[in-house]
Amino acid sequence: MKGVTLIIVLLSAVITQHHYGFAMDATAAAQTATCSLKDNCNIEDNLLSVAGEGGDQSPSSQLENKIASLFEDKVNYSLKFFAEETIIEYNALERNLSNMAANFTLKQIELENEQPDDIEENEREYIYNIGQKFISIAQPFDASRNPEASELCRLHTRQYLESLQNFDLWALRMHDSTGKFTSGILNGNINQPGDFDQCMRIKYQMKAAKSGNKAGANVDANNAEVEAIIDGDAGDEIKGQYCLAYAQPVLPHKSKRLQKFFKLLQSHGPFQSEFDDPGHRVPRYSLVNWGICVPSSCSNKDVEYSVKEILNNMTASTGISFKVRVEPQMCQFKDNKPWDRNTTWAVRFFVTILSITILSTIYHHCTKNKQSNPWLCAFSLEKNLTWLFSTSSSADDIQAVHGLRLLNAIMLLFSHKSMAMFFNPYNNRTEMSESLGRSWTVIGRAASLYTDPFLLFSGMLTAYSFFGRLNKGQSIRLKNEYISRIIRIVPPLAALILFCTYILPMWGSGPQWNLVVGHHADICKKNWWRNLLFIHNYFGFSEMCLTHTHHLGIDTELFAVAPIMILAMWKWPRKGMTTLLVLCFIGTAARYYTTVVNELSNYIYFGTNIQRLFRTADYMYSFPPMRSTVYIMGIFLGYGLRQFRNIRLSRNQLRLGWFVSIICLVASILGPAPMGDINYTYNSTHAAIYAAFAPIAWCIFFCWVVFVSHNGYKNGITKFFSWRGFQVSTKLSYAIYLTQFPIFFFNVGRRRHIHHYYNFVSIILDTNEYICIFLASVALTVLFDAPFQNIKKILIKRPSTASSTAITKVSPNEINSSKSTSSTITSPIETCDDKTLESSVKHLHSD
Known part of the structure; x- marks a missing residue:
């Protein structure tokens, strides 16, 4: 022609x-x-x-x-x-x-x-x-630049580019959904998520014929394979696929001007991160997040290649380069979440629990004035809600514990919220980092410090219950105590793991959904059994199912060996105390040495890197021997409360005690304040001193408050923490501990757009989020926690004093000769006199 x-x-x-x-x-x-x-x-x-x-x-x-x-x-x-x-x-x-x-x-x-x-x-x-x-x-994104891109990806991309030239609406939406750099880059506005929802809604049906001819009929024989793809069912529809790409700039220059530029670009780097760092628990703050909308036929490798080519072309001849990664799970399109058999069984399980709860409630209501079957009333909402919001207590209750636990729980909740905050994109991240790079942010950086009092109280209540039973001549069976603990801790934990693994991932979507929700679910599918055996804290944070539950493993393992320490104090008071003091010294020295040698940091200083945080968690924070010091302090406190009840202290002794305890409190919380400064440089000595002594100083204050309050020395502080209304928070605390991070990450994953940072208080005090945590905690408590406590009481009946050994005071020699000594220990959730105290210890918070 x-x-x-x-x-x-x-x-x-x-x-x-x-x-x-x-x-x-x-x-x-x-x-x-x-x-x-x-x-x-x-x-x-x-x-x-x-x-x-x-x-x-x-x-x-x-x-x-x-x-x-x-x-x-x-x-x-x-x-x-x-x-x-x-x-x-x-x-x-x-x-x-x-x-x-x-x-x-x-x-x-x-x-x-x-x-x-x-x-x-x-x-x-x-x-x-x-x-x-x-x-x-803005140049349209071409995902078919990769030489190894599939023919279907090339075809759909070409159709997209042609339709974009023709001003077709679906192509304009795909182009518009891709994030584009805008003003405010020097103020940290570098994360561009694009329009997630608009991208996911894109669906275009390619035309199989044009003017009476098959599509591609006018193309030469080299396009025969493309013609076959068009005619097939798999290739005739183009769906929008949202991919979140990570880019890391590499600056080889030593120019101070360029270094200053990149420092502002990365918002001063409060968290230094690399591609290989786990990003599901701590944000990879140094990376640039770029949301891109492409046809669903293109793979993550196609997008990664194209992003890298575009960025390197933009920085050609500048010496600046970019590392780019697009992870497979960070590419999403509509209807790509499979509803598998496991999800179906998980839904059936929760429907069954709800059905049992409804039937139990009806039965309990109908037999309220009659003698009812305790098995059939175990799941009654009326019964469990009444127990939950009851504030009655016995005379032997350690009342100040409830308020002190709530204080640390609130501090820990704020710390966890501040960590989740850094996942969100802000258009003024640099300004946010500068405002948070000050000494006062020590309140949110000392998250590990707020977990130590829970280990302290756990050891205290274990020893308090144990010595109390021994003084009353009651036998204590280890087997029953361990079974009791498992019955009360495992059901809520197992329910949460099941929900977060199979149901929560189906509930939402968003740019970071698969990172903070889906990735946790994938880990739990492989490693859930470690949590139920309470050994998950030994396998590292990066592969831990629900990382915030590591504290359950620590506390359970310390509880398992607590009988040895407590019996040693009972049988040989002097030698036992000396041995425990030596163990405290060894634990303190080990924290100092490990921190210096491995360059760890238990304190989240400004500019910390994620690798150091995870090494700290693996080597020290989740390792029971490193956390045993405060647990042993709790055993000493429990012993003191039993042996020195109603001790008389002079006014000078009280003043000295309050002075020392307040000094310890201030030193532990304000001592590391300079480490939160924006210009701070890591120093292993500073980190080692904090790791070794801050937990001890922090817990000394709470030991003193509990001791003087329980012995009747009242003042404004002790009266406040002893308010009986705090007992409700104790019963909810275990559920709050379990549900807070899933809810935080649920909201992070659903966050679609960039927000503006105004101040720390407006971000932390998210009322809607805390209401959701409260409601979820109530639901978890009345559906799983309280019912299985009722079942535990039916299965395991504690021996009464009358049926026990008929002695009111037992000497160490008598205990040693008794057959029951070999099985003598109590769970921290089982006290001798008080039902409220029975439930208090299990509800432990954690980071």
């Missing part, structure tokens, strides 16, 4: 001129044409006249379609690009090539529209020009 000859001649002329330098006019290379390119005539008329010279074939719609398709596929990109790069100095020829593309694009608009727009011809050209201008503002 002569029309094709014209194109070949034109290409030959361009190539000849480029390679051999001949100054040949473009019109001489197209002598067979009725008009030249320089005359700026309509290329359509030119081709029609060429076709008519042969006399064998008249102009037809089929010829126009064939020429348009061939030009669009073979010339629109390669020839225009070749012309611009090769003969850019010939402005006239370049303008004519643009007109050629414009005319044939307008022709394609007419062919592709099922219902042609009722607009004038010049308005069609306006639409094309608008599309070109729109594209020129």
Whole structure:
């Protein structure tokens, strides 16, 4: 066909001129044409006249379609690009090539529209020009740049780019959904999530035929495979796929000006992170997050390759480069969450529990004034809610513990919330980092400190209950105590793991959903059994199911060995105390040594890196021997409360005790304040002193408050912490501990858009979030915690004093000779006299 000859001649002329330098006019290379390119005539008329010279074939719609398709596929990109790069100095020829593309694009608009727009011809050209201008503002993302991209990805991407040129709405939405850099970069506005929801809603049905012909029928034989893909069911629909790409700039220069620029770009780096760092628990703050919308047929590797190419092209000849990663789970499209059999069984399980609860409530209500079956009333909402909000207590209750536990729980809740806050994108991250890089932020950086009092109280209540039973001559069976603990701790934990693994991932979506929700679920699918055996704290944070539950493992393991320590104090008071003091000293020295040698930090200083945080968690924070010091302090406190009840203290002794305890409190909380400064440089000695002595100093204050309060020395502080209303928080504390991080991460994963940081208080005091935590905690308590406490009481009946050994005071020698001594220990959730105290110890908080 002569029309094709014209194109070949034109290409030959361009190539000849480029390679051999001949100054040949473009019109001489197209002598067979009725008009030249320089005359700026309509290329359509030119081709029609060429076709008519042969006399064998008249102009037809089929010829126009064939020429348009061939030009669009073979010339629109390669020839225009070749012309611009090769003969850019010939402005006239370049303008004519643009007109050629414009005319044939307008022709394609007419062919592709099922219902042609009722607009004038010049308005069609306006639409094309608008599309070109729109594209020129921000380059459309081409995911098919990867040489290894699939044919389907290439096809869908080409369709997307063509439709974008044609100003098709679905393509405009895909382009618009991709994040684009805007102003405020030096203020930390570098995370661009794009429009997640708009991208996920995109769905375009590719047309199987054009003008009565199959799609691709006018393309040469080399595109036969593409034609087959179009005709298949898998390739005829384009879905929007949202991918979150991570990019890390690499700056080889030593220029202070550039270093200052990147320091502002990364918001001073309160958390230093790398690609290989786990990002599901602590935010990878140094990386740039870029939301990109591409066809769902393209893989994460296709997106990663294209992002890397675009960024490196932007920084060419600057010495700056980018590392890019797009993880498979960070690419999402609609309906790609499988509803498997395990999810079905999980739903059935929770429906069964709800059904049992409803039936139990009805039964309990109908038999309220009659003798009811305790098994059938165990799940009654009425019964369990009454117990939950009851504030009654016995005279032997250690009342101050409830208020002190609540104080540390609130501090820990705020610390966890501040950690979750750093996952969210802000348009003024640099300003936020500068405001948080001050000494007062020590309150939120000492999260590990707030967990130590719970170990202290656990050891205290274990020893308090144990010595109390021994003094009353009651037998204590270890087997029953361990079973009692498992019955009361495992059901809420197992229910939470089941929910977060199979149901929660199906409940929402968002740019970071698969990072903070889906990734946790994937880990739990593999390692859930470690949590139920309470050994998960030995396998590292990066592969731990629900990392915030590590404290359960620590406390359970310390509780398992507590009988040895407590019996040693009972049988050999002097030697036992000396041994425990030596263990405290060894634990303190071990924390100091380990911190210095491994360069750890139990304190989240400004500029810490994620690798150091995870090493600290693995080597020290989740390792029971390193946390045993405060637990042993609790054993000493429990012993003192039993042996020195109603001790008389002078006014000077009270003043000295309050002075020392307050000094310890202030030193532990304000001592590391300089480590939170924005200009702080890590010092292993500072970190070692904090790790070794801060937990001891912090817990001394709480030991003193409990001791003087329990012995009747009241003042404003002891009266406040002894308020009986805090007993409700004790019963809820275990559920609050379990539910807070799933709710925090649920909201992080659903966060769609960039927010503005105003102040720390407005972020931390998220009332809606805390209401959700409270309601979820109540639900978990009345559906799993309280019912299984009722079942435990039915299965395991404690021996009464009358049925026990008939002695009121037991000497160490008598205990040693008794057969029950071999099984003598109590759970911290089982006290001798007080039902409220029975439930208090199990509810332990953790980081």
